[in-house]
Amino acid sequence: GINAEYGVSPSEVLRHAHQRVLLDLCYDFSNQPREAQKTIVTSVDPVFYQYKEISCNYMDDHMNTDNAWLEVAAASAHDNKNTLHSEFKKGPGVEEVVWFTATERPDLHTNMSSLLRKTLTMLKSFNPYKTP
Numbered sequence: 291g292i293n294a295e296y297g298v299s300p301s302e303v304l305r306h307a308h309q310r311v312l313l314d315l316c317y318d319f320s321n322q323p324r325e326a327q328k329t330i331v332t333s334v335d336p337v338f339y340q341y342k343e344i345s346c347n348y349m350d351d352h353m354n355t356d357n358a359w360l361e362v363a364a365a366s367a368h369d370n371k372n373t374l375h376s377e378f379k380k381g382p383g384v385e386e387v388v389w390f391t392a393t394e395r396p397d398l399h400t401n402m403s404s405l406l407r408k409t410l411t412m413l414k415s416f417n418p419y420k421t422p
Contacts, residue, residue, distance in 0.1 A: 305341040308365050309334060315381040322379070337369045344409050349401045364405045366413060 313319035317330050344364040378387040398406065 309338045316387045318379040318381045337367045342366045366409050
């Protein structure tokens with residue numbers, strides 16, 4: 291396959307896929323002028339150098355009633371220098387894009403809370419979701 295052929299590791303492929311999804315959903319990237327794309331990529335690239343895979347598995351889909359599941363590939367790309375371009379422009383089909391701090395304890399579905407808890411534990415960060 292292409293991964294073996296070009297010496298690309300699966301995590302590198304996943305990193306680029308996550309970066310593309312972020313660009314498309316949070317910045318409506320493909321509909322931006324070329325100069326705006328360059329600015330966005332310049333701010334996003336360094337964040338993905340610290341990319342860490344959190345989970346890659348199946349999760350129950352709470353919105354579906356026929357025993358369906360989602361394939362989830364979750365990762366952390368931590369912006370500890372506040373370089374990420376934050377002028378979000380919702381991509382197609384996106385209702386809202388927001389930043390939140392972990393201390394805000396947003397109302398998340400159990401599956402998403404468990405991913406956030408796993409991420410915070412892996413990063414050795416303050417974890418308001420930590421179970422006693």
